[in-house]
Amino acid sequence: EIVLTQSPGTLSLSPGERATLSCRASQSVSSSYLAWYQQKPGQAPRLLIYGASSRATGIPDRFSGSGSGTDFTLTISRLEPEDFAVYYCQQYGSSPGWTFGQGTKVEIK
Amino acid sequence: QVQLQESGPGLVKPSETLSLTCTVSGYSISSGYYWGWIRQPPGKGLEWIGSIYHSGSTYYNPSLKSRVTISVDTSKNQFSLKLSSVTAADTAVYYCARVKMGIGFDYWGQGTLVTVSS
Numbered sequence: 001e002i003v004l005t006q007s008p009g010t011l012s013l014s015p016g017e018r019a020t021l022s023c024r025a026s027q028s029v030s031s032s033y034l035a036w037y038q039q040k041p042g043q044a045p046r047l048l049i050y051g052a053s054s055r056a057t058g059i060p061d062r063f064s065g066s067g068s069g070t071d072f073t074l075t076i077s078r079l080e081p082e083d084f085a086v087y088y089c090q091q092y093g094s095s096p097g098w099t100f101g102q103g104t105k106v107e108i109k
Numbered sequence: 110q111v112q113l114q115e116s117g118p119g120l121v122k123p124s125e126t127l128s129l130t131c132t133v134s135g136y137s138i139s140s141g142y143y144w145g146w147i148r149q150p151p152g153k154g155l156e157w158i159g160s161i162y163h164s165g166s167t168y169y170n171p172s173l174k175s176r177v178t179i180s181v182d183t184s185k186n187q188f189s190l191k192l193s194s195v196t197a198a199d200t201a202v203y204y205c206a207r208v209k210m211g212i213g214f215d216y217w218g219q220g221t222l223v224t225v226s227s
Contacts, residue, residue, distance in 0.1 A: 001171075035213035037155075044204055044217035045155065056215065088155055090213060097168050098145070098157035098214075 002027055002093050004101035012109040019076040021104045023089035028069050033092035036065055036074045039103075040085045048087075049074060076106075084108050111135045113205050113218035121199075121225050127192040131205030131218060132185070138163050139183045143208035146179060146190045148201040149220075156201075160208050161188055195225045 003026040013019055023034070031052040037045035047056040049065035052072055062077040076083055089101040117129035131144070138144065145160035159169035161179045169177050173192070181188040192199060202222050206214035 032211050037213070039155075044206075044220055045214070046217075047213050047215050050209075050212040056212075090155075092210070092213075097160065097170060098208075100155040100157065102154045 002029060002091060002099060004089050004091060004099060006089060006101035006104045008104060010105045010107060012107050013079055014109045015079050015081055017079050019079055019106055021074040021087055023072040023101050025070045025091060029091045031068050034072050035090045037088045037090060038085045039088065045088065111207060111216040113216060115203060115205050115218045115221040117221065119222060119224060121195055121223060122227050123196055123225055124194055127195050127199060127223055129190045129203055129221065130187050132187050138181060138186050143210060144188045145206050145208045145214060147204045147206060150201045197225050200225045
């Protein structure tokens with residue numbers, strides 16, 4: 001089973017700053033199957049990035065994804081007030097299917 | 110616009126079976142895609158439970174496989190989750206979602222809180 005470890009657990013930043021979130025896999029992940037989600041309190045997660053670097057429909061270009069193998073990164077170039085949320089990475093593998101990282105909370109400093 | 114809505118009891122007794130239904134609108138389940146269930150215990154992260162194709166083929170999280178059954182009713186454009194022998198550890202917000210293989214979960218329901226308590 002592939003385990004996804006996200007860091008840091010919490011990121012304290014100010015609006016306008018750059019956010020860099022890390023997702024490390026316990027073994028190599030196909031880039032095609034690495035996704036990122038944003039979740040705000042009381043809401044369902046929203047797909048941001050798929051295939052490690054492709055933005056989902058309607059996602060602003062300040063969100064970007066990169067990485068391959070075991071190391072993946074979500075970058076928010078300039079934080080907007082609505083970007084403060086929890087972010088999860090996710091991968092798909094043949095077993096057990098889909099797994100999520102434990103999440104990174106981006107909070108207002 | 111694709112929309113999903115979970116429904117079912119908000120309170121289930123320990124050892125009983127949790128049953129939820131997801132009703133899909135704006136898209137016919139018969140047209141394709143996988144459909145999945147994900148849960149989130151209060152204050153914790155996301156856990157994939159399992160997924161089903163419109164044909165009925167399923168795959169489940171191995172950690173839950175012995176207790177999970179997911180089924181689909183294309184005539185009602187719904188799919189359902191049954192989780193047996195529940196304990197307090199199964200208390201969570203349960204989400205249904207559309208699964209685009211190779212992409213992820215692109216449409217989600219709003220989620221429903223299920224509490225396991227006597």
